[in-house]
Amino acid sequence: MVVQFRNLTTTWHDPIDLWPYEAVVTTMERGLVSDWQPILRDLRARPFGRIARYVTHYAKNPDDKAAAAFFAEALRRARASQEEREREEVIRRIRRAIDATEVSQADFATLIGTSAPRLSTYLSGQVTPSAGMLVRIENVARETAQASG
Numbered sequence: 001m002v003v004q005f006r007n008l009t010t011t012w013h014d015p016i017d018l019w020p021y022e023a024v025v026t027t028m029e030r031g032l033v034s035d036w037q038p039i040l041r042d043l044r045a046r047p048f049g050r051i052a053r054y055v056t057h058y059a060k061n062p063d064d065k066a067a068a069a070f071f072a073e074a075l076r077r078a079r080a081s082q083e084e085r086e087r088e089e090v091i092r093r094i095r096r097a098i099d100a101t102e103v104s105q106a107d108f109a110t111l112i113g114t115s116a117p118r119l120s121t122y123l124s125g126q127v128t129p130s131a132g133m134l135v136r137i138e139n140v141a142r143e144t145a146q147a148s149g
Contacts, residue, residue, distance in 0.1 A: 002035060003026060003027050003030055003031040003032075003035045005022070005023050005026055006026075007022075008020065008022060008023055010023050012027065012035065012038075016038045016039065016041075016042050016051060017050075019038075019051075021054050021057070021058075024039060024051060024054045024055070024058070025054070025058055027039060028055075028058065028064065028067045028068070028071055029063060029064045029067055036071075039051060039055070039071070040074055043055065043071075043074055043075050043078045044078045044081070047075060047078035047079040047081075047082045048079070048082075052075055052078070052079075055071045055072065055074075055075050056072075056075065058071070059071065059072040087125050087128055088125070090122070090128055090129065090134060091122070091123060091124075091125055093134065093137070093138065094119075094122050094123060094129070094134075094137055095123065096141075097137045097138055097140070097141030098141070100141045100142075100144070100145045101140070101141050101144040101145060101148075102148070103144070105119055105120070105123075108140075111140050111144065112133070112136050112137050112140050113136070114133070
């Protein structure tokens, strides 16, 4: 069964980007698991996007607490996954910066104004550097590579 939207020109078959808030809520409340798939796909693809905001808004005062809890958990997991991918990207950028300088990690830490143990926490993903530190890391790598090249 495909959920039918009442009083809307949008249908379930339209791209989710065209769904208004009411269509998302109708699908969460009255749809079957198969009907939920467009919402779940969008949450995974864009965990901070428009549909995610609709889910967050609905979860604050839901008519269907079970559906709200399910979608809130799906959104939490999607955001955690996105954050993990972003953390991995930061680690790749730091490793690439160190490799570009051709100096030891300890020497690179000195160049960026931090300690070797702190740099190690960045590389392990235990700590995510600030935006300013990431810019400094990339700038130092670029400057060092230019100076030696």
